[in-house]
Amino acid sequence: MTAPKVKRLASRMKKRHILAHILVYFILIGLSFVYLYPILYMVVNSLFSPADLTDPSVSWIPTEWYFQNYVEAFQTLDFTYSFTNSIILSLVPALLQTMVTAIVGFGLARFQFPCKKLLFIVILATFLLPSQVMMVPRYVLFDSYHLTNTVWVQFLPALFGQGVKSAIFILVFYQYFSSYPKALDEAAEIDGAGKVRLFLKIALPMASGAVVLSLLFSFVWYWNETYQSNIMFGSVIQTLPLRLQSFTLQYEAIYGADAAGSISESVVLAGTVLSVLPILLLYVLLQRQFVESIEQAGITGE
Amino acid sequence: MTKVLKGSRLRRRNAWIGLLFTSPWIVGFLVFTLLPLINGVLYSLNSVTIKPQGVELTWAGLKFYDHAMNVSTTYKLHLGSSAMMICCATPVVIVFSLVIAVLLNRKFAGRSFFRTVLFMPVIIMSGPVISSLLTGYTVDFTEDGSQIMQLLSSLPSFISSPCVFVLENLVLIFWFSGVQIVIFLAGLQKISPSIYEAADIDGASGWEKFWKITLPHIAPLALICTIYTVVDISNYSENAVNVDISENLFNTSMMYSLSAAMSWIYFAMVMLILAVVYFLFWLMGRRDKA
Known part of the structure; x- marks a missing residue:
């Protein structure tokens, strides 16, 4: 190829490259808008005073920062109480679930025993069991031991690997633990390490x-879990999302039926902001860990 | 000879240790999954009465299934709309998350910002929050008289009604595609760049590279994502069927039983959809090999 020809080709490719870039940005900005719009709307409108809400000339920019909505929403959600509940009911099951799925994943990845394949299939199959099928009989089970309305409803299944989407975590741990060479185990065993030490000192750090x-995912999924806990906890234990679910009712209990009849949209939105905020903050703070842990995990199709 | 014996004994010991490690799950499965599962079938076939010494079952046959399907006025409608949601939303979610993953896999300024925004559904996907976020504050694609609607109304209804459904629920459907984007992206990053370089040298266009390299590599992930999506959508807590099930739990005349029957009908439907999905993927895999 002659020099001008190469140059022309290069410039044509560059032009195409820029066009492709613009297209990509266009799509991504459009799609980000779809996700961000409701959130922006929520944040902005939660700051509207009642006068702003009814004034058609005010949209997007409130005339004043009206924080009264947040005060009311804070009380309606009983924020400190339900926030503490949410934290306990997400953090403890997340820890238990991680511990158990790691142990089970290690057992599956590093040992040979009869019916292992069957066990593996059953574990994966449990992922397909929907929570609504399990809910009725589990409720009866817990109720017969008087455990409904207690935290054990969430803790016990998590402790035995039957928590929210446990199968996924077992699979992830299984893949991690099968990926490092057997020689490492053998070397440690020659040095006199037992299986438990092996698990704690070699497998787990890897x-x-x-x-x-x-x-992270257990925490988030437990935080967002409302279907089972709504039934299992009745109204005894209230997490933030559960409290949000019955927001209007709670509002009525505090401010009376008259006020609840004309509950301002802004107060509801302030409540939504408050119940999303903790998890959103966590995400913004730990976003690198989120993304990296996913990219390392390598969920493959085998 | 002794060495062989030692080997087999060691193997047996290791097998026991392996079982020990997996035993928490096995115990949990028996107590918190298998036992409830069996009970769930029993509750749906028997009338349940609560006695001080425990629950008492009296055989009722398929009465509650019949009630759910033929007496309950809303259940069948909700079942239909859930099926519609699963069948229409799943392909959209898969294609959408694949496109997003491919776009996010490129290097460009602001990548981490877009990644943060587009992974957000993973974090906020909670029933009450989404339903309060999406009631009335979303982009409306289905205004009467818009170009799209006019085009769709001229089509036969078996084509137009799924399209209208998807458009009506588009934003909700987008919120279901967090984890899938993540799975696809992880898969894309596993494809070795040298394959693309080789294709570049052979003069392949981006379009060709997508169809000939990217897609075959992440096809197995598509099956996983599809299964995940179907399960996720069917478990969505604001889903009408799920609300039916939890509302009928303490139905005084049909304590537990009606809910159990409803949940089994729904489960059967979801499993049927999954079987069809699996069959379709199997067909596609066979065609590719041929």
Whole structure:
């Protein structure tokens, strides 16, 4: 090829490259808008005073910062109480779930025993069991031991690897633990390490990505879990999302039926902001860990 | 000879240790999954009465299934709309998250910002929050008289009604595609760059590279994502069927039983959809090999 020809080709490719870039940005900005719009709307409108809400000339920019909505929402959500509940009911199951799924994943990855394949299939199959099928009989089970309305409803299944999406975490740990060479185990065993030491000192540090992934996702999924806990806790234990679910009712209990009849949209939105905020903050703070743990996890199609 | 014996004994010892490590799950499975599962079937076939010494079952046959399907006025409708949601939303979620993953896999300024925004559904996907976020504050694609609607109304209804459904629920559907984007992206990053370089040298276009390299590499992940999506959508707590099930739990005349029957009908439907999904993927895999 002659020099001008190469130059022309290069410039044509560059032009195409820029066009492709613009297209990509266009799509991504559009899609980000779809996700960000409701959130922006929520944040802005939660600051509207009642006068702003009814004034058609005010949209997007409130005339004043009206924090009264947040005061009311804070009280309606009973924030400190339900926030503490949410934290306990997400953190403890997340820890238990991570611990158990790591142990089970280690057992599956590093040992040979009869019916292992069957066990593996059953574990994966449990992922398909929907929570609504399990809910009725589990409720009866817990109720017969008087455990409904207690935290054990969430803790016990998590402790035995039957928590929210446990199968996924077992699979992730399994893949981590099968990926390092057997020689490492053997070397440690020659040095006199038992299986438990092996697990704690060699396997677990190597699977730190899986630990982070399991902790973060368990936490988030338990935080967002409302279907089972709504039934299991009745109204005795209230987490933030559960409280949000019955927001209007709670509002009525505090401010009376008249006020609740005309409950301002802004107060509800302030409540939504408050119940999303903790998890959103966590995400913004730990976003690198989130992304990296996922990218390392390598969920493959085998 | 002694060495062989030692080997087999060691193997047996290791097998026991392996079982020990997995035993928490096995115990949990028996107590918190298998036992409730069996009970769930029993509750749906028997009338349940609560006695001080425990629950008492009296055989009722398929009465509650019949009630759910033929007496309950809303259940069948909700079942239909859930099926519609699963069948229409899943392909959209898969294609959407694949496109996003491919876009996010490129290197460009602001990548981490977009990644943060587009992973957000993973974090906020909670029933009450989404339903309060999405009631009335979303972009409306289905205004009467818009170009799209006019085009769709001219089509036969078996084509237009799923399209309208998807458009009506588009934003909700987008919120279901957090984890799938993540799975696809992780898969894309596993493809060795040298394959793309080789294709570049052979003069392949981006379009060709997508179809000939990217897609075959992440096809197995598509099956995983599809299964995940179906399960996720069917478990969505604001789903009408799920609300039916939890509302009928303490139905005084049909304590537990009606809910159990409803949940089994729904489960059967979801499993049927999953079987069809699996069959479709199997067909596609066979065609590719041929």
